[in-house]
Amino acid sequence: MLPEIKGLNEECGIFGVWGHQDAAQLTYYGLHSLQHRGQEGTGIVVSDGKKLRGVKGEGLVSEIFTADAMKDLNGSAAIGHVRYATAGGGGYENVQPLLFHSQTGSLALAHNGNLVNANSLKHQLEAQGSIFQTSSDTEVLAHLIRRSGFPNLNDQVKNALSMLKGAYAYLIMTENELMVALDPHGLRPLSLGCLGDAYVVASETCAFDVVGAVYIRDIMPGELLIINDKGITSERFALSTTKAICTMEYIYFSRPDSNIQGINVHTARKNMGKQLAMEALLDADVVTGVPDSSISAAIGYAEAAGIPYEMGLIKNRYVGRTFIQPSQTLREQGVKMKLSAVRGVVEGKRVVMVDDSIVRGTTSRRIVNLLKEAGAKEVHVVISSPPIKNPCFYGIDTSTKEELIASDKSVEQIRELIGADSLTFISIDGMMKALGQEGTSGYCLGCFTGNYPTEIYPDTLQYYYQK
Structure with missing residues (x-):
């Protein structure tokens, strides 16, 4: 199981x-x-x-x-x-x-x-x-x-x-x-x-x-x-x-100081942030990233948009992992312990919150709430990956199909559920452009497109697409 x-x-x-x-x-x-x-x-x-x-x-x-x-x-x-x-x-x-x-x-x-x-x-x-x-x-x-x-x-x-x-x-x-x-x-x-x-x-x-x-x-x-x-x-x-290297290595998994296929991960993420600013230039006062994997993209967005980058969210590095908590209430408390909004940075401000992905939507909703509880006037969420609509079969746990919020909901529906004032995902073309690529050849985008580079066996499909 x-x-x-x-x-x-x-x-x-x-x-x-x-x-x-x-x-x-x-x-x-x-x-x-x-x-x-x-x-x-x-x-x-x-x-x-x-x-x-x-x-x-x-x-x-x-x-x-x-x-x-x-x-x-x-x-x-x-x-x-x-x-x-x-x-x-x-x-x-x-x-x-x-x-x-x-x-x-x-x-x-x-x-x-x-x-x-x-x-x-x-x-x-x-x-x-x-x-x-x-x-x-x-x-x-x-x-x-x-x-x-x-x-x-x-x-x-x-x-x-x-x-x-x-x-x-x-x-x-x-x-x-x-x-x-x-x-x-x-x-x-x-x-x-x-x-x-x-x-x-x-x-x-x-x-x-x-x-x-x-x-x-x-x-x-x-x-x-x-x-x-x-x-x-x-x-x-x-x-x-x-060749079909996993695109999520660039977006989320690898360390910023690593190079994959000659591409520095920090540079790739920063380029994704710049591309997001081109696709969704927002009228805002401050840009912040969700620690740690979204910081590079947030810096790129801020530079391209001409909006100050600030540390609006702080990560407490001495807190255990929240997903092991036995109840939803304790998990939510764990998120508050793990992340804190900086009131002096976000209070009264229109905030662009940059994150790398939205899976179930629960974490995004909690972070938006943290920022608003700290006095943020508006919270605009921009995501440096396209919507994750399909599970990954290759060693990244992106949930079953039914748990993925983007599998059956529109961007507007997701925005409403997480409580953001606006929500933008990077386009697939924009993501590839940030990686210096034309087209998707050489990369696996299965979690975004549903097109996988290998055959997927029936018992695997049965689990990940369970209803």
């Missing part, structure tokens, strides 16, 4: 290093920089060339990897993972990397993404005798590798990857090599860097900056990299590839 989804939630982040004496420590810092991609669980597996050992737990990177936990993580290679539960739900057993031991050696897996054919593959594998230890779709790959009839690991992995459908960025580590794989559409970001003679792989380039690594290039769709003490080899496991 897939988890109940209340809003736009993070994906996962992966980090790996090969050939560095402080591999576990580097991975700790790399995961810390990717913490925004998942806060439910984290793990690190290291290789000393003879055996794999790991530490994992439910919680933040700084909570799990204490000095005591790190002391036995010795080795020159490591992979790590920060998790937001998508397919399979939460629980310690689902925290990655997943580590498997056998008489022929050990295997560790870390995965960012979501497999749309995971359930059908599980049914096939169980019919053949496989017993799953987790409810995570990541484990499917381990069973496919193990059951492959090919004589060497490289061919086993390539054969297994060719059977997967959906979004996946994988790190696969054995005692003597690290494999890196990206799905044939490149739906998730994944980059290769170096630190001296060591190789580093990360979901986002911001992790390279933190550990002092130098960016080399992005992993290509359908590519399998094999890294070992002899160097690095690139192979293909998918001959037919069509």
